[in-house]
Amino acid sequence: MEATELEVLPRRISPLLDALADEEPVIALHGPRSVGKSTVLRTFAANRGVQVIDLDDLGTRDAVRANPTLTASGAPPLCLDEYQHVPETLDAIKARLNREGVRPGIAVLTGSTRQDALPRTAQALTGRLHSMIIWPLSQGELHLGHENFIECLRRDPDATVAALPESSTTRGDYIQRIIAGGFPLAARRSPTGRDRWFDNYVKQSIEKDALELTRVRQRQVVGDLLGRLAGQTAQVLNLSKVSDGLAVERKTVEEHVRLLEDLFLVTRLPAWGKTLRARATAKPKVHIVDSGLAARLLRITPAKLDSLDPTALTEFGHLLETFVVGELRKQTSWLTESTATGHWRTHDNDEVDFVIEFDDGSVLAFEVKSGERVAAGELRGLRKLREALGKQFVAGVALSTGVRSYTQEDRIHVVPVDRLWRPISPEECPPR
16 A cells, blocks of 8 residues: 655654653654654643643744743643754753653653753753664655564564565566655655755755754755765774865864764674674764765665666665664664664674664674665574574574575574564464
8 A cells, every 4th residue: 555645654753752742741853854743742732631832943043042930831741843953941841740740641752962962951861761773664654554573573483474465576676665765755756856855955954954953054065974884884984084185184084973963874793792792893874864875975876776886785784774774773663662773793704784782682683785675694694693692592593586485594584674564464474
C-alpha cells in the first residue's frame, strides 16, 4: 500500500511519545529539520487538546522571548516547536517544575539541533528532560507497513528467517529507494525536484541554521567538508583525509564536523565492543543522515549507480550501507527498551557494520553486502563476533541484494535487505 500524503504519514515513534508523556516531565524530540517533528508534535497536541507554539514564526518567537515565564505557565502539556530559537524557555520550565514539583506531562518540545549543542541555558533541564530522536521516514513508514524485524529477530531468529518469503526487489528498486531517501518533502518529488530540494536544504542548513549555533565565517569550507564527508559515508572517519587541501587547521575541521553533527546532517556511528579484543578499533564510522542526501551531495544519479563500473559498484556499496544502517537505526529508535548501537571493527579487518546491544547484554549484529550472493568468507566478521560474545550473541545477519533468506550456520543468517521492512505476522513472530 502506497502513501500519497507523506506529510501526514503516521510515525512509529508517536505511540512511544504518548506513553512516555505519561511518565516523563519534559520530552524533547530532536532530529533533522524537515523530518516531520512538527507533524508529530501537532498530532500529539491535538490528541491532548492543546495548541502548538511555533517558534519558527518570528512574531511568536519575539513574544515568547519577551515572556518566557508566562509561556511556560500554560496548561500542560506545553508544546513548543523548534525550542532552540528561544532556549530561555527551558529555564522557565525548570522554574515551574521547582515551584509545582516534578510530575509527568509538563512539556513536549521539538528541536532541529542536538541539545548539547545549544547554549548553557539549554542545559537547565538536565536530569528532567527525556530526549528522543526522530529520523527521516523509514521504508515501512513511507509505504504504510509495520516493521518489526528487529523485535522478531531477537525473540526467535531461526523462526523469523524461516518465515521470510523470497524477495522480488531488484537492484534497480534498491537504487530508487536509496536515491529517494526518507525526507518527507524530498521523497514525494520528481527526481529533478528532489535534487533541487536537497540543494536548498543543504544551503539553508549551512547559511542559516549553522549561524544560529555558532558564528561560522567559512561557510564554503563547511559546505566543502560536508561533501567530503559524503564521500566517506559508511567508512571509518578519517579527519586527515577530509581536511586535506581545505587550508584550515585540524581543530577547525573537528569543530565543523561537530557542527554538521549538531545539525543532524552527518552522524558518527561509534566503535562498539572495544574491550572484546585488544586490536579492536576505537574509531567511529561516519554516515550522512539520509542516503538520498548523500547521493545528491555526491551528484550520483540512478543511471550512474546502476552501472557495473568498479567506481559505481563501490559507491553503491557505501550508499547501500548508509541506507541500511539508517533503516536499522530508525527501527531501533522506536523500541521501548534502551539499546547501545555501534560498529565493530578490528585492525585485522574483521568488521560488523551495525551492532545492537540490549540492556540484558544480548546482541544482534548486521553486515551489509551489496552483492546478490554472500560467500562464506564474507561472514568472517560475524563469526568472530559470535566467538567473542558466546551466548550473548543472539543472531548475526548478512543483509544482501539476493532473493533468499536462509540460515548459513549457527546463529548466522543471510537475508535480503527488503525483509527489513516486510511486516511479520504475530503467528510468525509470537510475543515472548
